[in-house]
Structure formats: structure tokens, C-alpha cells
Amino acid sequence: MDTNAKLYQDLERVLITREEIHEAVKKLGQQITKDYAGKEPLMVCILKGAVMFYNDLIREIDLPITMEFMAISSYGNSTKTSGVVNIRKDMDVDITGRDIIIVEDIVDSGMTLSYLKKVLETRNAASISIATLLNKPARRRVDLDVEYYCFNIPDAFVVGYGLDYAEKYRNLPDIGVLHPRIYTNET
Numbered sequence: 001m002d003t004n005a006k007l008y009q010d011l012e013r014v015l016i017t018r019e020e021i022h023e024a025v026k027k028l029g030q031q032i033t034k035d036y037a038g039k040e041p042l043m044v045c046i047l048k049g050a051v052m053f054y055n056d057l058i059r060e061i062d063l064p065i066t067m068e069f070m071a072i073s074s075y076g077n078s079t080k081t082s083g084v085v086n087i088r089k090d091m092d093v094d095i096t097g098r099d100i101i102i103v104e105d106i107v108d109s110g111m112t113l114s115y116l117k118k119v120l121e122t123r124n125a126a127s128i129s130i131a132t133l134l135n136k137p138a139r140r141r142v143d144l145d146v147e148y149y150c151f152n153i154p155d156a157f158v159v160g161y162g163l164d165y166a167e168k169y170r171n172l173p174d175i176g177v178l179h180p181r182i183y184t185n186e187t
């Protein structure tokens with residue numbers, strides 16, 4: 001914890017430790033390896049939040065995967081969703097007939113991934129599934145199948161291990177609940 005001590009001062013508490021993350025990601029990698037045996041899944045990393053998770057997850061998958069990246073709009077500098085979703089960076093390849101796994105940091109209302117899934121469904125993939133590090137089921141506003149997740153978490157704003165607030169805290173090795181004093185002046 002010492003190397004990031006300043007960042008930890010902005011947390012209310014650590015919610016998930018790096019050891020717990022490591023264990024859960026390893027288990028998920030094994031599960032995907034089993035479920036996609038004989039296939040070559042195309043793993044789509046949703047920038048930037050999923051980068052750490054993606055980086056660790058793909059190395060736990062014992063299959064010939066391919067890597068792609070997309071960027072979609074999230075909350076900007078706010079802790080609340082705008083409900084507006086935009087593709088800022090698209091994939092570079094044709095996904096016809098491919099087995100797609102969308103790798104996301106967190107599913108909250110579900111609106112972002114519901115939109116993205118609909119867009120990808122028009123591109124004739126063989127299958128599309130979602131793998132998220134964190135899942136906030138209590139906050140769901142749309143019907144969305146989440147095939148894989150590492151942790152269900154309560155309704156709190158979390159940062160670390162790729163997740164940010166105003167672009168900060170992504171490099172925290174653990175996941176923590178951000179102290180409300182950090183964002184209470186938000187408009």
C-alpha cells in the first residue's frame with residue numbers, strides 16, 4: 001500500500017484487495033477457457049477502465065484469443081451516468097462469425113453495454129457475451145445478460161484497478177469506495 005499512500009487517503013475503505021482480485025480473475029480465466037474450448041474468442045477491451053482487468057484476464061485464458069479495443073463514453077468527470085452513449089473508438093476488424101467477449105470494468109445501470117451489445121449484434125458475430133470485473137445488480141435499469149463477473153458489489157462509487165474518478169485512481173492496485181468528500185461539490 002505504501003507506494004500509493006496518498007491515493008488511499010481519498011478512500012472511505014478498501015472493498016476488494018489485490019489478492020482477492022487476482023484469485024477471482026484467475027478463476028474467471030479458467031471458466032472462459034472451459035466454456036470456449038475449441039474456439040478462438042475475440043476479446044474486446046472497453047477503454048480505459050477495463051485495461052487492468054483485461055490485461056490480467058487474457059493471460060489466464062489458455063486459448064488462442066485475439067485482442068481488440070473500443071472506447072465508449074462513460075460518466076466524464078461525474079459519478080452519475082448521463083444516459084448518453086457514444087462510440088469514441090471502434091474495432092478495426094470484421095467480426096462476422098466470431099465469438100465476441102466484451103470485457104468491461106463495471107456494469108452499473110447496464111445502459112452502456114446494452115447499447116454496445118445492440119450495435120455489435122448488427123455485425124453478424126457468432127456469439128456475444130459480457131465479462132465484467134464488477135457488477136452492481138441493484139442499480140440495473142435495463143434487462144441485460146451478464147454472462148461472467150468477478151464480484152457483485154453494493155451501490156457505492158468505487159475506484160482503483162483501472163476504475164477512475166476524473167481520470168484519477170486508476171493505478172490503485174486494490175478497489176476502494178471513494179470518500180464522498182471527493183465528489184460532493186460535483187454539479
Ligand code: 5GP
Nearest residue numbers: 074107108109110111112156157158163164
Ligand atoms: P452503466 O452504463 O452500466 O451505468 O455504466 C457503465 C460505466 O459507468 C462503467 O464502464 C464505468 O465507466 C462507469 N461506472 C459505473 N459505476 C462506477 C463506479 O462505481 N466507479 C467508477 N469509477 N465508474 C463507474
